[in-house]
Amino acid sequence: MLYGIAAATAALLLAAVLAALLRVPALRLGILDRRRQRPLPALGGLAVVIVTCLVAWVGEWTRVAPLGQGVGRLLVAAAGVAALGLVADVWRLRARVLVAGTAVAAACVVPYDATGVPGGLLAVGWIVLAALAFKGLDHADGLAGTVGVVTAFGAAACAAAEVMDGLAVLLSVFAAALTGFLMHNWHPARVGMGACGSLFTGFLLASSVVFTRAGYAIGPSAAVVFCLGAVAAADTVLVVLARVVARRPLLRRGPDHLGHRLRGLGLTPQASVVLLGAGAFSAVLVGVLVHTGWTGGSAALWVAGGALFVVLALFRIPVRTARRPASTQVTGSLRVRNG
Template identity: 25%
Template sequence: MSIYYKAFFVALIVAYFLTPFAKWVANKIGAIDVPKDNRRVHKKPIPRLGGLAIYLATVFSMLIFLPIDRTTISIIVGSTIIVITGIVDDTKSISPKLKLFAQIVAASVLVVGGIKIEFLTNPFDKGDGLLYLKAFSIPITIFWVVGITNTMNLIDGLDGLASGVGAISALSLLFVASKFGYVPIMILCAILAGSALGFLPHNFNPAKIFMGDTGALFLGYMLSAIAILGVMKSVAAITIIIPILALGLPIFDTAFAIFRRIINGRPIMEADKGHLHHRLLDRGLSQRQTVLILYMISIFLGFLAFILTGMEPEKCVIVSGLILTIIFLGASSIGLIELKKQGNK
């Protein structure tokens, strides 16, 4: 167990001490978040290149604690593309199309490195229980990586939210991977969690620095790759449900945001104040209270993912269905309440 602790604490310490450097760089190159609209919760300009510290701490620790093989190299190269894109966007802003293209390239790097979704488990199949994706493997992998990469970016709306949820998700995947004995994946999870938590003291309310697109996209990218390596290559789990729960908060929040915008006839990519953290703030909670509640939700979903990993496939399907139904009904109820409020106004 000592290697996991070492990897975790090395990443944490490096990220903590590199964050002031990232803040200095942000001020030098003009990567500053100036509150220009009512979606911004903060009231004064804040540097937003904290993700650089998370990235450097992660890569540094990977080079120390992981074998330098095809998998490690592809993750480092792909994440570097993501971080460069994030730095440019945090500084000058780039078009969504160019950002999406860079994310597809970064996802393709993982595929070249052998990190791809090759099958899904089918608990109702009396044969080997696997649904092989074949020609669909590459596009589904790219869709997964790009999707998860952006979900983390979408929840990055409050001090400490994305970094804390990212750390919780990484630790959830660590415990899931431990059931399969995937030692390198467990080390990678420990490294990512340590890097995110090392940055958190600088980012928790009141934040001295934001992670920006650089950090949010990087965390999402890394979590998407870890989910493929740590869960979706196992035949012992319902491969699509476990990572969805482990990464539940950003995934569900993004899914409901898309659904909400479609219902309201608005563009899917249009920003709004309908995210879960916005709604909790509207109910009178402080930033800290909101973030802590969302941490608890993320921990609960991660715990469910861990529990389901050890279940028989048939039972896992039933329990997963119940969990997803409850989440959907809860979100629908909140949505109806909001619609009624808007109608009364």
């Protein structure tokens, strides 16, 4: 208990300091997220990854807070996905490369002995979709980090209920590191999460939920998994629906995410993030209650209905779809996408 508090505190402070320090080299090397209205250094997620892995390794090395069976492999795989995301932040990578790399990492961590092969394949698909969904959720200052913190605490509660103490501590440390990063990512952000941090966030959270639900029936597990990822899932469905109806490429970036449409209603960037964070908290709370048996799996239907209502309501909000001319900026030997 005391180690968990100390580890989380250290993770928060270290992430806050490291995110600030990495801002300067990101600017000098041109590692920028140009989806915002101004160029934004994109190495904040790297700070979260480094701090999470470092604090977790200290706990494992000292045996004060061992990660437990399979959790160390999960963290290594998540770090590998983060490294792939870092490459995507620095150089142009095709989406299929990110999907393939994430799928390979997911296939290495799923506990097939508990899920079975069919359930394991479904788990791999979910982990890949969750990682990419969080990457898409990183379209507004503070949004991916806020939803990530809320989800991490929910997943930690589920892990604690299963007496997976190592996983619960890891998720608490991760939530604290994200909070430290958010000190610099709240609007107006001074540093961004980037693909490195967003893919790591989605992968770690989705894999952790799969671990806690391994051995349970697929139906109730699907309810818990959906509740813990409801906001990211709603954002993905909204974007796909909008682009299919408009006959635009699915992988082309555009201002058609949840945050953009809430801004279209007149909400400030901060209010949009707070509202979506509150929605994530409500959905995650239902997921935790379902997992612990305090309520039945049918409660997830209310979350699904609410998410569907939000998607259909915001779908009617017009968005600006004009694209800026595609260009690239070369700083030294590094090329960065514009858009």
